Amino acid sequence: MLIQSKATEPTGAAHDRVYRALRARIMHGEIDPGQALTLRGIGKEFGVSMTPAREAGRRLVAEGALFLSSSGRVSTPELSNERIEELAALRALLEPELAARALPRAHMALIERLEEINNRVSGMIARQDASGYIRLNLEFHRTLYLRAQAPAMLAMAETIWLQLGPTMSKLYGRLRRTEPPRNHKLILAALKAGDEGSLKLAVRSDATQGLRMLKV
Amino acid sequence: MLIQSKATEPTGAAHDRVYRALRARIMHGEIDPGQALTLRGIGKEFGVSMTPAREAGRRLVAEGALFLSSSGRVSTPELSNERIEELAALRALLEPELAARALPRAHMALIERLEEINNRVSGMIARQDASGYIRLNLEFHRTLYLRAQAPAMLAMAETIWLQLGPTMSKLYGRLRRTEPPRNHKLILAALKAGDEGSLKLAVRSDATQGLRMLKV
DNA sequence: TTGGTAATTTTGTGATCACAAAACACCCAT
DNA sequence: ATGGGTGTTTTGTGATCACAAAATTACCAA
Numbered sequence: 095m096l097i098q099s100k101a102t103e104p105t106g107a108a109h110d111r112v113y114r115a116l117r118a119r120i121m122h123g124e125i126d127p128g129q130a131l132t133l134r135g136i137g138k139e140f141g142v143s144m145t146p147a148r149e150a151g152r153r154l155v156a157e158g159a160l161f162l163s164s165s166g167r168v169s170t171p172e173l174s175n176e177r178i179e180e181l182a183a184l185r186a187l188l189e190p191e192l193a194a195r196a197l198p199r200a201h202m203a204l205i206e207r208l209e210e211i212n213n214r215v216s217g218m219i220a221r222q223d224a225s226g227y228i229r230l231n232l233e234f235h236r237t238l239y240l241r242a243q244a245p246a247m248l249a250m251a252e253t254i255w256l257q258l259g260p261t262m263s264k265l266y267g268r269l270r271r272t273e274p275p276r277n278h279k280l281i282l283a284a285l286k287a288g289d290e291g292s293l294k295l296a297v298r299s300d301a302t303q304g305l306r307m308l309k310v
Numbered sequence: 311m312l313i314q315s316k317a318t319e320p321t322g323a324a325h326d327r328v329y330r331a332l333r334a335r336i337m338h339g340e341i342d343p344g345q346a347l348t349l350r351g352i353g354k355e356f357g358v359s360m361t362p363a364r365e366a367g368r369r370l371v372a373e374g375a376l377f378l379s380s381s382g383r384v385s386t387p388e389l390s391n392e393r394i395e396e397l398a399a400l401r402a403l404l405e406p407e408l409a410a411r412a413l414p415r416a417h418m419a420l421i422e423r424l425e426e427i428n429n430r431v432s433g434m435i436a437r438q439d440a441s442g443y444i445r446l447n448l449e450f451h452r453t454l455y456l457r458a459q460a461p462a463m464l465a466m467a468e469t470i471w472l473q474l475g476p477t478m479s480k481l482y483g484r485l486r487r488t489e490p491p492r493n494h495k496l497i498l499a500a501l502k503a504g505d506e507g508s509l510k511l512a513v514r515s516d517a518t519q520g521l522r523m524l525k526v
Numbered sequence: 527t528t529g530g531t532a533a534t535t536t537t538g539t540g541a542t543c544a545c546a547a548a549a550c551a552c553c554c555a556t
Numbered sequence: 557a558t559g560g561g562t563g564t565t566t567t568g569t570g571a572t573c574a575c576a577a578a579a580t581t582a583c584c585a586a
Contacts, residue, residue, distance in 0.1 A: 156372035180462045246396045
């Protein structure tokens, strides 16, 4: 007689799958700020019990991707102006450094990949796909920073993106953009020229520009 | 008839108490790098079941304070040279900014508190108390950075301290120091003079100096 | 209609269990 | 002694449950 149905996943723990899915959703701005989540709801959606749902939630809370209310409920954070400025300052601090470290290793193949990503942004703009726009934008940055060979620094940058995710979607929903970010072009130019100074400047501008419009 | 003994904690969830205790222990270098922990062991020590122990562990893994092996076991991380240098670079990036932001708000009362903390370091050195030394050192920095009014930035700095904790204790156990860090005196002097440039420089030196000796 | 209170439902927490896999210990054959 | 294989123990995982507290709804009186 079967007492307990065996539901252990063979590869990659269940909580990890849930974690990754939620993380991507948050980072790409697919959840509005202040949106509440329930453990049972998460579990139901992913076909797991509350336990893995709780672990995934806790992990995201630890990364600042979710806000934990005093009663234990989790929701997407609603960032204050001060918090947004602080996170933008962190981007402005970390990302130029990552870019500078990537510069000596950025060969033509990488630059071409970046240009290709950058071109795909136009499609997202045409389709008014805010989430897709954010995803490609982050892919552009991550692709460059991966070359920096600085995993801890990159992880920290991603944590900041994660915290900004829900708020970001609001921004891109608001502004009606018609062309890919100007700063990306500057970044590509600096990479081609091998000019560290203007690269750091362009990255810094790119990291802070959009956030300025986020002020409520 | 009592089916299940009620053991819910009235204030502050159990997992949070476990998390805080472990976090402090790790950050202060009370656990050697590579030390393995078991969920049942943690639970037993704190008088809770595996569930809160697991949550606390997961949270610490998310912060980089613990390493999660492929089999799910957690242990204190053993940092490679590259990782140490990267974390030191992050300190060198973040902490001068925090200090600079604290500077305009650093009045005499704060500077006196910092001097008092700095003086207590000598006692720890005399007693060869590595953990106490680390704790006071971090208290010095945190006390200053709290004035920066930048919680996200401070949290990020603390995360780095946390990751360096176990490795740090090894360092301070190795070197036989006889006096409080020279850079702390420079920091205090720069604060009194209101000189942002030399303050950032002194903080940067303090953040990177010790780590240089950590190379295996 | 409105305000508040009671009943009900929703939700997170921590304990416990069955299970699988990993780690470990033991033992014998070479 | 040593290597390999076998059995035992340790350990993490996810499901489930009872419970408390929070949130929501229902309802009634003014």
